[in-house]
Amino acid sequence: MLEIKNLHAGIEGNEILKGIDLKVNAGEVHAIMGPNGSGKSTLAQVLAGREGYVVTEGEVTYNGKNLLDLATEDRAREGVFLAFQYPVEIPGVSNTNLLKTALNEIRKYRGEEELDTMEFLSLIKEKMKLVELDQKFLSRSVNEGFSGGEKKRNEIFQMAVLQPKLAILDETDSGLDIDALKIVANGVNKLRSKDNATILVTHYQRLLNYIVPDFVHVLYNGKIVKSGGKELAFKLEELGYDWVKNGKSEEVVNH
Amino acid sequence: MSSTEVSKIEELANKEYKYGFVTDIETDSLPKGLNEDIIRQLSVKKNEPEFMLEWRLKAYRHWLTMKEPHWANVQYSPVNYQDLSYYSAPKKKPTLKSLDEVDPELLEVYKKLGISLDEQKRLTGVAVDAVFDSVSVATTFKDKLNEMGIIFCSFSDAVQNHQELVKKYLGSVVPYTDNFYAALNSAVFSDGSFAYIPKGVRCPMELSTYFRINAANTGQFERTLIVADEGSYVSYLEGCTAPIRDENQLHAAVVELITLDNAQIKYSTVQNWYPGDKEGKGGIYNFVTKRGACRGVNSKISWTQVETGSAITWKYPSCILQGDNSIGEFYSVALTNNRQQADTGTKMIHLGKNTRSTIISKGISAGRSQNSYRGLVKIAKKAENARNFSQCDSLLLGDKCGAHTFPYLEINNPGAKVEHEATTSKIGEDQIFYLNQRGISTEEAIGLIVNGYCKEVFAELPMEFAVEATKLLSVSLEGSVG
Numbered sequence A: 001m002l003e004i005k006n007l008h009a010g011i012e013g014n015e016i017l018k019g020i021d022l023k024v025n026a027g028e029v030h031a032i033m034g035p036n037g038s039g040k041s042t043l044a045q046v047l048a049g050r051e052g053y054v055v056t057e058g059e060v061t062y063n064g065k066n067l068l069d070l071a072t073e074d075r076a077r078e079g080v081f082l083a084f085q086y087p088v089e090i091p092g093v094s095n096t097n098l099l100k101t102a103l104n105e106i107r108k109y110r111g112e113e114e115l116d117t118m119e120f121l122s123l124i125k126e127k128m129k130l131v132e133l134d135q136k137f138l139s140r141s142v143n144e145g146f147s148g149g150e151k152k153r154n155e156i157f158q159m160a161v162l163q164p165k166l167a168i169l170d171e172t173d174s175g176l177d178i179d180a181l182k183i184v185a186n187g188v189n190k191l192r193s194k195d196n197a198t199i200l201v202t203h204y205q206r207l208l209n210y211i212v213p214d215f216v217h218v219l220y221n222g223k224i225v226k227s228g229g230k231e232l233a234f235k236l237e238e239l240g241y242d243w244v245k246n247g248k249s250e251e252v253v254n255h
Numbered sequence B: 001m002s003s004t005e006v007s008k009i010e011e012l013a014n015k016e017y018k019y020g021f022v023t024d025i026e027t028d029s030l031p032k033g034l035n036e037d038i039i040r041q042l043s044v045k046k047n048e049p050e051f052m053l054e055w056r057l058k059a060y061r062h063w064l065t066m067k068e069p070h071w072a073n074v075q076y077s078p079v080n081y082q083d084l085s086y087y088s089a090p091k092k093k094p095t096l097k098s099l100d101e102v103d104p105e106l107l108e109v110y111k112k113l114g115i116s117l118d119e120q121k122r123l124t125g126v127a128v129d130a131v132f133d134s135v136s137v138a139t140t141f142k143d144k145l146n147e148m149g150i151i152f153c154s155f156s157d158a159v160q161n162h163q164e165l166v167k168k169y170l171g172s173v174v175p176y177t178d179n180f181y182a183a184l185n186s187a188v189f190s191d192g193s194f195a196y197i198p199k200g201v202r203c204p205m206e207l208s209t210y211f212r213i214n215a216a217n218t219g220q221f222e223r224t225l226i227v228a229d230e231g232s233y234v235s236y237l238e239g240c241t242a243p244i245r246d247e248n249q250l251h252a253a254v255v256e257l258i259t260l261d262n263a264q265i266k267y268s269t270v271q272n273w274y275p276g277d278k279e280g281k282g283g284i285y286n287f288v289t290k291r292g293a294c295r296g297v298n299s300k301i302s303w304t305q306v307e308t309g310s311a312i313t314w315k316y317p318s319c320i321l322q323g324d325n326s327i328g329e330f331y332s333v334a335l336t337n338n339r340q341q342a343d344t345g346t347k348m349i350h351l352g353k354n355t356r357s358t359i360i361s362k363g364i365s366a367g368r369s370q371n372s373y374r375g376l377v378k379i380a381k382k383a384e385n386a387r388n389f390s391q392c393d394s395l396l397l398g399d400k401c402g403a404h405t406f407p408y409l410e411i412n413n414p415g416a417k418v419e420h421e422a423t424t425s426k427i428g429e430d431q432i433f434y435l436n437q438r439g440i441s442t443e444e445a446i447g448l449i450v451n452g453y454c455k456e457v458f459a460e461l462p463m464e465f466a467v468e469a470t471k472l473l474s475v476s477l478e479g480s481v482g
């Protein structure tokens, strides 16, 4: 589904990603961990197509297409979804309005009929249940005045409605209380299928108890320095990032 | 619109003028120029009573002593008042045979606004064979209004049939001495609308010029007078959301509203006149004096405007809060794009006790446009316990446009409470990215954000108007991105 080869990217002349290689197949969940500032959000934003980030080297193929050639909105319409680490507030625009516009744009792009109001409402009712989101959030302005946790839950709600093929969740677990974490994880799990894939950016092994990843990668200083199965996350939790830094990881593993 | 299209329209306009001049049958025009003689002839043509002529002449003589004002934050080339024709009603627009002859760009806009084919024809001046539905609708409406004693007619009709009311209220809110354009309008106004709501009557439908077919082409000096008698209520809609190509460059209208005890007028405008092309060529100069007087106790006047058209907009719908406990409201969205200029706002004059006013102004500037809010809140000495709340927000799209705020306060009563909030913001790149990431194009994203920003004002518009205004904003913003 997604293949990243030797990706170098930066912003304002600073190289942040320094040669990323990553392959994600349909049906897989990949967790990306790594210390603050290592480039996790940058990777997410580059994949989503944020303006200002410049790719200097490498390529990204998504379902056979050159992802980097697609406009931001077309990437979304092709099924790439980013749950933001810091969801943006849009005053005066209701959650419903945003979702209806987004969904219909995506459907139009795919040559599908627009949903009428009734169909749309029954869809969002169903998805609201999935993330146990209260009705009142539908008419409120997008993220405006939402608590940190509510914003994150709203991202997953949007994801549920838009049904992406490739979901990138940037620290969706930070700021969630235990119950919310379970609800969000549960939502993500229910949306998992053999046809879609998820990239989870997280700092905490805790999330991976609920959403069990197929692979865990450690991003450090703009590079993936270690990859493994879900047990890698436990090791990180136990030993911290020091053992993956400076190529010392092998030593530690051999202890 | 390209320059060849502009010259085409000019050509058509000139052609028509020539016809009016040489054909004997069409005696309904006066030569260009302005003097007392022209005004007398105009009054005769309209078969006006003596008092009307006197009033026009007084206004004209006063106008001669006045200078064209230049204090607004707008720039334009001078208007030659002797080069205008002051009576050409009923002015025929150049009649086209089919929509194929109409500027395709304009039709594209109509399509986006979802305007029906018949309506497109009416707006562009294409001859229509079939009788409009709206004609019969209008008649039905009129019967119903008559039953309730509501008068709703053209200003000319009112001068003929309701002289006493006109005499009593005309110029009582905006005297002909008020300003240069009001004086000019008073001297030469051709027609407009008149409404009177009798005591205790709640007008059961929104009154709209749209339904008053006979005054469809009231020209550049329009006059509106609405009187709400004690305990009555009316909601009035002015204009229409479709852009109107009009060869009159200067529009100097006057609107007067009067509410007596416990009465309420809600006046909504959506103005989308031709703004000129991208380089600022052509377009309407919209210099309007709109003012309401809350004469009675507990009365209320509420102005809501969505201004997206015209090359230059210069207007300040205002409220004079005379009656104790009276309320004035002003809700405004003014959007400027390309080379448009708008200087708009309101005046809230508190005279009575416990008077309250609210001002919500949302300015949006794009392209190379200039958008100014200018507002006065005046609390008279005797206006005990007056309250005002003002919120003036400016939104900038791009960095070549300008937003300006000029709030003036004159507080002469120490018990007054006046609050003013102002913000200036830019559409955030992060907001656009967020919406892009949800599959929404940048153009549509800006439309959503801008409409969200205007929500408080749109909430004040009657339902159908609000829907159209939403579409209109998006259409007006087209090409402002990237």
Ligand SMILES: Nc1ncnc2c1ncn2[C@@H]1O[C@H](COP(=O)(O)OP(=O)(O)OP(=O)(O)O)[C@@H](O)[C@H]1O
Pocket (backbone or CB within 6 Å): A011, A012, A014, A016, A034, A035, A036, A037, A038, A039, A040, A041, A042, A043, A085
């Ligand atoms: N506009 C910018 N100019 C310069 N450096 C930037 C810019 N934006 C981000 N960076 C830097 O790029 C690096 C990677 O940032 P990024 O947000 O990708 O980290 P992260 O791995 O997501 O960290 P966290 O775990 O704290 O979310 C950081 O050192 C950051 O300071």
Ligand SMILES: [Mg+2]
Pocket (backbone or CB within 6 Å): A040, A041, A042, A085, A170, A171
């Ligand atoms: Mg991050």
